[in-house]
Amino acid sequence: AVRHVVVGTSGGAPVFLRDVARVQDEGAEPASYVMSHRRGGRSSPAVTLAVAKRKGTNAATLAHQIEDTVDAIRAAVLPADVAVDITRNYGETATEKSNELLFHMLLAVLSVSALIWLVLGRREAAVVLIAIPVTLALTIFVFSLYGYTLNRITLFALIFSIGILVDDAIVVVENVVRHTRLRASDSRGLAALTIRAVDEVGNPTILATLAVVAAILPMAFVGGLMGPYMRPIPIGASAAMLFSLLVAFIVTPWAAVRLLSHALGHEHQGEDRLTGLYRRAMRPLISHPLARAGFLAGVALLLLVALALVPLALVTVKMLPFDNKSEFQVVIDMPEGTPLEQTARVAAALAEEALTDPDVTSVQSYTGTASPYNFNGLVRHYFLRQAPHMADLQVNLRPKSD
Incomplete structure (x- = not known):
């Protein structure tokens, strides 16, 4: 068809391309090479087919479906001398990382609960443990409202939040336990003591929570390529903090009244060994000006050392983490x-x-x-x-x- 293209006229007659040039169907000069290399010096030309999923599609499920489709057509459609290899399977990678993050989330919940059990007691740990799934469930609900799926970024946001979201519940539970031990014979009952304990730490808890949100939330307004990639972390962490505050003021007192009733009526207990050790360590810092000045100087020195790690190249600064x-x-x-x-x-x-x-x-x-x-x-x-x-x-x- 190319030979019959009219390129001009001569004497009123059309001039075809075949009249002025020789047209041959031959291979063009290669502009690129894609090769697959095997051991033993075996190399063969290759064609790479990349499949990208749509937003909201489960990468692991899609990868399994593609593998099943390739296996189905391998024998029926593809020639015998054509080999099909899967060189990248990010669905499998996503599954591995999600399972690893879920394991670390469970480990974080159990570690926090075990620490509270060790310091405050078994029932107190149960009160805090109730707050964790309630807060996480509300945070996941916020993710669904924003259209976020449970992926590596959102799971990391949940894990990042676990260590922070229990702070409010721990403060409330610890103060409730303190009031029950100080007023073991109080006739007003555990409910009244719980209300008084929550009211006592309410304002500091609100201020501390809002301070953390104010430090994390600005990350949600980062622009450029990294903005949408990192945005679930500040949104999830901020939502978890706000929900943890509500849970600490609503769910935690309710659970404390029902699980800590055994503590009311017991005689006042002396301070434990850990509290005594803390008191002995803090007394000189509070009472001696020289000790206070030395402590503040040590903190300032450590801060300067930490800041110097980056310009001294002792800490690697990267946009993306190692994978x-x-x-x-x-x-x-x-x-x-x-x-x-x-x-x-x-x-x-x-x-x-x-x-x-x-x-x-x-x-x-x-x-x-x-x-x-x-x-x-x-x-x-x-x-x-x-x-x-x-x-x-x-x-x-x-x-x-x-």
Whole structure:
């Protein structure tokens, strides 16, 4: 069809492309190479198919469905000499990380409860333990109103909040226990003592909670690429703090009246060993000016040392945290003007060298074109790497469980 294209006229007659040029259907000069490398120097051309999920879709479920579909068409549709390999399965990665975060969330809840049990008592720990699921349930409800799913970011926000949201309940429970021990023979009953104990610590608790919210919530207004990525953390943590305040003033007193009734009527108990140790440590700091000045100087010195860690490069400052995945990417930048074939040879040599490591299962090389990018590639604009002197290696490792 191209040979019959009219390119002009001569003497009133059309001039076709075949009249002035030779038209042949041949292969064009390659602009990129995508190769799959195996051990033993085996390399073959490859086509990478990247699948992106829609917003709100479960990545783990979608990954299983894609695997089932590939298995179904492998024998019926694909030729026998075409191999299909899954080089990245972020659905499996998401499942592993979600399960790990859920485990750490359970561990955090049990650790907080065990600490309160050790310091205040078994029933007091139960009162605080009631506040945790109530607050988390209300926070998850806020996530649903904002359209957030339970993913690694929102789960991290919940874990981050657990250590803070129990503070209000602990303050209320501790003061209730203190009043019951000081007024063991009070005839007004536990309910009246609980109301008085909550009223006594109400204003400081509100102020402390709002101070934490004021420190966390501004992160929700961060713009740019990181804004939507990090926004669930300040929103979730702020909502958890506000709900924990309500729970501490409503649910915790209710639970304390029902679970701490055994404490009323007991004689006043002396201070425990931990309280006595704290009193002995604080007495000189309060009564001696020189000790107070030395303590404040020590705190100021530690603050300066902490601030100096960043400019001294003793602490690594990164935009994104380190991620322990069973893969990594090698970015190759040859001198500008390097032919595509030479860049491809360098990429192949590096791939063969990587395959000498027994932990490496396969390597894919992308020369002159960008490899399918993840969030890290999106931040670093790796999708713009489409020059002949540029190449990427996708190195796949054995699973961490092996």
